[in-house]
Amino acid sequence: MNLKLITMLGVKVDEEIYELIVPTSTGEIAVFPGHEALVTLAVPGAIAVRYHKGDPDSKLEFFAISGGIVEISQKAIRVLVDEADHGDDIIEAESRAALDRAIELREKAQDQIELEKAHQLVDRHSVRLKVAELRRHHRR
Numbered sequence: 001m002n003l004k005l006i007t008m009l010g011v012k013v014d015e016e017i018y019e020l021i022v023p024t025s026t027g028e029i030a031v032f033p034g035h036e037a038l039v040t041l042a043v044p045g046a047i048a049v050r051y052h053k054g055d056p057d058s059k060l061e062f063f064a065i066s067g068g069i070v071e072i073s074q075k076a077i078r079v080l081v082d083e084a085d086h087g088d089d090i091i092e093a094e095s096r097a098a099l100d101r102a103i104e105l106r107e108k109a110q111d112q113i114e115l116e117k118a119h120q121l122v123d124r125h126s127v128r129l130k131v132a133e134l135r136r137h138h139r140r
Helices: 092-107 112-139
Strands: 002-007 010-016 019-024 027-031 038-042 045-050 061-065 068-072 076-081 084-086
Touching: 019 076, 045 112, 061 112, 092 112
Parallel strands: 002 076
Antiparallel strands: 002 010, 019 027, 019 038, 019 045, 038 068, 045 061, 061 084, 068 076
16 A cells, blocks of 8 residues: 655655554554555654565664644555654654753743743654654664
């Protein structure tokens, strides 16, 4: 089935895949060819892509997503998100440092606007760190 992962900057992935694991508002779902049609909300988290049926977990590709919409048909999946960072592009030490700065901003927030912005940064960098850790773990 075809996966299109589309961000505000354009198409990140447009390839044939075997399985997609995506975080939704009701929990993670795995999507395989022939899946029943569905439109659902994606929440910030890690998506995993398995390109071929026999691929081991070490070949999974991970993306950190910001949340958005997932549209599934029997032959295609479209994931529309603001941001999607490939696991290979995430540097774990930088993500950890950015998360620490975001937590500090949250603790020092002076008003609701600063607090909301800090929460968004904490969520973003937590997801990026999770994807970096997943990538490292599955590459062993």
